[in-house]
Amino acid sequence: MTSHAYYNQxxxxxxxxxxxxxxxxxxxxxxxxxxxxxxxxxxxxxxxNNAILIPTWYSGTSRIIAxxxxxxxxxxxxxxxxxxxxxxxGNGLSSSPHNTQGPQAxxxxxxxxxxxxxxxxxxxxxxxxxxxxxxxxxxxxMGAQQAYxxxxxxxxxxxxxxxxxxxxxxxxxxxxxxxxxIHGLRADPQFKGGEYxxxxxxxxxxxxxxxxxxxxxxxxxxxxxxxxxxLRFASVGEFVEGFMTPYFETMDPNALITQLEKWRxxxxxxxxxxxxxxxxxxxxxxxxxxxxxxDQFFPPSVCEAEARLISDATCKSIDSPFGHLALFGADANWxxxxxxxxxxxxx
Amino acid sequence: MTSHAYYNQxxxxxxxxxxxxxxxxxxxxxxxxxxxxxxxxxxxxxxxNNAILIPTWYSGTSRIIAxxxxxxxxxxxxxxxxxxxxxxxGNGLSSSPHNTQGPQAxxxxxxxxxxxxxxxxxxxxxxxxxxxxxxxxxxxxMGAQQAYxxxxxxxxxxxxxxxxxxxxxxxxxxxxxxxxxIHGLRADPQFKGGEYxxxxxxxxxxxxxxxxxxxxxxxxxxxxxxxxxxLRFASVGEFVEGFMTPYFETMDPNALITQLEKWRxxxxxxxxxxxxxxxxxxxxxxxxxxxxxxDQFFPPSVCEAEARLISDATCKSIDSPFGHLALFGADANWxxxxxxxxxxxxx
Numbered sequence: 001m002t003s004h005a006y007y008n009q010x011x012x013x014x015x016x017x018x019x020x021x022x023x024x025x026x027x028x029x030x031x032x033x034x035x036x037x038x039x040x041x042x043x044x045x046x047x048x049n050n051a052i053l054i055p056t057w058y059s060g061t062s063r064i065i066a067x068x069x070x071x072x073x074x075x076x077x078x079x080x081x082x083x084x085x086x087x088x089x090g091n092g093l094s095s096s097p098h099n100t101q102g103p104q105a106x107x108x109x110x111x112x113x114x115x116x117x118x119x120x121x122x123x124x125x126x127x128x129x130x131x132x133x134x135x136x137x138x139x140x141x142m143g144a145q146q147a148y149x150x151x152x153x154x155x156x157x158x159x160x161x162x163x164x165x166x167x168x169x170x171x172x173x174x175x176x177x178x179x180x181x182i183h184g185l186r187a188d189p190q191f192k193g194g195e196y197x198x199x200x201x202x203x204x205x206x207x208x209x210x211x212x213x214x215x216x217x218x219x220x221x222x223x224x225x226x227x228x229x230x231l232r233f234a235s236v237g238e239f240v241e242g243f244m245t246p247y248f249e250t251m252d253p254n255a256l257i258t259q260l261e262k263w264r265x266x267x268x269x270x271x272x273x274x275x276x277x278x279x280x281x282x283x284x285x286x287x288x289x290x291x292x293x294x295d296q297f298f299p300p301s302v303c304e305a306e307a308r309l310i311s312d313a314t315c316k317s318i319d320s321p322f323g324h325l326a327l328f329g330a331d332a333n334w335x336x337x338x339x340x341x342x343x344x345x346x347x
Numbered sequence: 348m349t350s351h352a353y354y355n356q357x358x359x360x361x362x363x364x365x366x367x368x369x370x371x372x373x374x375x376x377x378x379x380x381x382x383x384x385x386x387x388x389x390x391x392x393x394x395x396n397n398a399i400l401i402p403t404w405y406s407g408t409s410r411i412i413a414x415x416x417x418x419x420x421x422x423x424x425x426x427x428x429x430x431x432x433x434x435x436x437g438n439g440l441s442s443s444p445h446n447t448q449g450p451q452a453x454x455x456x457x458x459x460x461x462x463x464x465x466x467x468x469x470x471x472x473x474x475x476x477x478x479x480x481x482x483x484x485x486x487x488x489m490g491a492q493q494a495y496x497x498x499x500x501x502x503x504x505x506x507x508x509x510x511x512x513x514x515x516x517x518x519x520x521x522x523x524x525x526x527x528x529i530h531g532l533r534a535d536p537q538f539k540g541g542e543y544x545x546x547x548x549x550x551x552x553x554x555x556x557x558x559x560x561x562x563x564x565x566x567x568x569x570x571x572x573x574x575x576x577x578l579r580f581a582s583v584g585e586f587v588e589g590f591m592t593p594y595f596e597t598m599d600p601n602a603l604i605t606q607l608e609k610w611r612x613x614x615x616x617x618x619x620x621x622x623x624x625x626x627x628x629x630x631x632x633x634x635x636x637x638x639x640x641x642d643q644f645f646p647p648s649v650c651e652a653e654a655r656l657i658s659d660a661t662c663k664s665i666d667s668p669f670g671h672l673a674l675f676g677a678d679a680n681w682x683x684x685x686x687x688x689x690x691x692x693x694x
C-alpha cells in the first residue's frame with residue numbers, strides 16, 4: 001500500500017515532502033529513507049531568526065495544527081513569523097508504515113522514538129531551511145514531547161519553548177493507557193501483524209481505539225455536564241458514533257501504533273542517563289508550560305513538576321471541559337487564553 | 348465446563364446454593380434454573396427483623412464482601428444482625444455461564460439485568476429465609492445498583508439503604524467504559540463467541556481487561572503519588588503485572604461479560620418508564636449514599652444528584668486515593684470512616 005484514502009494532499013495539504021536521508025534511530029536500527037511532510041507559513045526574514053517550529057501531536061497532521069494555532073492577529077502570526085509545521089514520523093504524511101516500500105513497509109516499519117523525530121527535524125531545520133536559531137519551538141501532547149527534546153538537546157538553538165498539554169517523560173500510567181490502545185488495535189483478527197490488505201478491514205480495532213480515546217481524551221466534566229451538545233450531539237452515544245469513531249476510523253492502524261509506541265517510550269532524560277532533573281536543567285529557553293486543567297493524560301500536577309526543573313519556566317494551567325482534546329480547537333475560550341500566554345512568551 | 352479453578356468453595360466459601368427456580372427475565376427470556384450462592388453470618392432473631400442483605404459487586408464474591416465489611420464491633424456485626432450476602436447472577440458462584448448445563452450454557456447464557464437479580468433475591472429473602480423486613484440493604488458498585496433496585500421496588504420491605512460507590516442508573520460514559528471492557532474480552536481470537544475450551548485460553552483478553560480495570564478502577568492520585576507502594580509494588584508496571592493481572596485473569600470471561608452487560612444496562616427507572624426522579628422518589632428507606640471522592644466510575648457529583656431525589660437521604664463522600672477499588676478494603680482509613688457512617692445509619 002502506498003496511497004491511503006485519508007493521508008493525502010486533498011485532506012491534509014498543502015505540504016512538501018522533504019527527504020532527509022537515512023536516519024539512524026536510537027534503537028540501533030536505521031530508517032532507510034526518512035521523508036518529512038512539512039507545511040510552512042510566512043517568510044523567513046533576512047536575519048533567519050523568525051522561525052517557529054511546531055511538530056504534530058498523536059494522530060494529527062499539519063492541517064489541524066495550522067487550523068488551531070495559526071492566523072493573522074493570532075500569537076502564531078504568519079505575517080511576523082516563518083512557521084514550520086513538521087509532521088511526526090509515522091503520522092501518515094511523513095515516512096510511515098503505509099507509504100514505505102521494501103523491507104520496512106507496513107508491519108515491518110521500525111520502532112521510532114521522539115528523539116528520532118527531533119534528529120530528523122534537526123536536519124530539516126539546519127540543512128533544508130538553513131536555520132540555526134528558532135524563535136519558538138512549541139507543540140501539544142506528543143508535539144510537546146518533541147519540543148522538550150529539542151530544547152534539552154539543542155538548548156542554544158531554542159530561544160523559547162511552549163509545551164501544551166504534554167510532558168517531557170511519559171508517565172507510567174500513560175504507558176498502561178498506550179498499552180491498552182495498542183492492544184485494542186493489534187487484537188483485531190484482521191490486523192494480521194500489520195499486514196492487513198486495507199486499513200478499513202481493521203474496523204473493530206479502530207472502533208475500540210475510538211472508545212479508548214473517548215474515555216481518556218476528554219474529561220468527566222465533558223460528559224457529566226453535556227458539553228458534547230455544543231458539538232451538536234444529543235447524547236454520549238451519538239458523540240462516540242458521530243464524532244470520535246468517524247474521526248479515528250479513517251486512520252491507519254500501523255501509523256497509530258508507530259505513534260503510540262513512540263509516546264509510550266518518550267523520555268527526554270534518555271540524554272542524561274535517566275536523570276530528568278539533569279535533562280530539563282539543560283533547557284535555557286524561556287519556557288511556558290501550558291497544561292489543560294481537566295486533562296486526563298497529562299494532569300497539571302505532573303506538568304508543573306517538570307516546569308520546576310526548568311530554569312526559566314512558568315506554568316499556567318488553562319481550564320477546559322474538553323480535557324486533552326481542547327487541542328482540537330473546539331473550545332474558543334481555551335484558545336483565547338492560550339493565545340494570550342503565547343503572545344506574552346513571544347513579546 | 349461445570350467446574351472452574353477459581354469459582355469454588357475452597358476459594359470463596361463457605362456458601363450455600365439455593366435454587367430459586369426458573370426466573371423470568373425482564374428481557375422476556377427465562378433463566379431455566381436460577382441458583383443463588385449465599386453466605387450468611389449471625390442469627391435471624393425471633394422477630395425476623397434483624398436481616399441485612401448485601402449483594403455482590405462486579406467480579407467479587409461473598410468472600411471479599413465478608414472480609415471487607417463484616418466483623419465483631421464493625422457496623423455489620425454478626426453478633427447483632429443476620430447478614431445475607433448474595434452472589435449476583437453470573438458472578439461465577441450463583442448461576443453463571445460456566446456452571447449452567449444445556450442450551451443456556453457458556454456463550455448462550457441469557458442477558459441478565461439488575462432487576463432480575465433483585466427478583467431472584469426477593470424469592471430468596473421471602474421464601475427461603477421467610478424474611479419480610481430488611482433492616483438494611485447495602486452494596487458497593489453493582490451491589491449499590493441492586494440495593495437501589497430493592498429500595499425502589501419493595502420500599503415497604505427496606506428499612507435502611509446504604510449505597511457505596513455506585514449509582515442507580517449507569518451513566519452514558521460508564522456505558523462506553525463497559526463497551527470497551529466487553530470488547531477487550533470478546534476481541535480475543537480465543538474467545539470464540541464464549542465457547543472457549545478453558546477460560547485461561549482467553550489470556551490476552553483477560554490481560555486487556557486487567558489494564559482497563561487499572562485505568563478506571565483506581566485514581567490518578569493513586570499512580571501519581573505512588574500509593575501502590577503501600578501494597579508493596581515498586582512501580583505501576585509491577586502493580587499491573589503483580590496485582591491487577593493475576594487478580595482478574597483467573598476469572599471467567601463469560602461471567603465477566605454477563606456482569607458487564609448487566610452493569611451497562613442498569614437503570615432503576617425501568618420501573619417508572621425512564622423517570623429517575625419518580626423511581627428514586629419511591630424509596631422510603633432511611634438512606635445513606637456513600638461515594639468515594641476519587642472514584643473514576645461513579646463521581647460524587649453523580650451520586651449526590653441521585654441522593655437529592657430520595658426523600659430521606661444523606662450523601663457523604665469519603666476520600667480514598669484508591670478510587671473505586673477502595674472497595675477492596677486496602678485503605679484502612681476509608682473503611683474506618685465508612686463504618687462510622689454505617690453505624691450512624693443503623694443506630
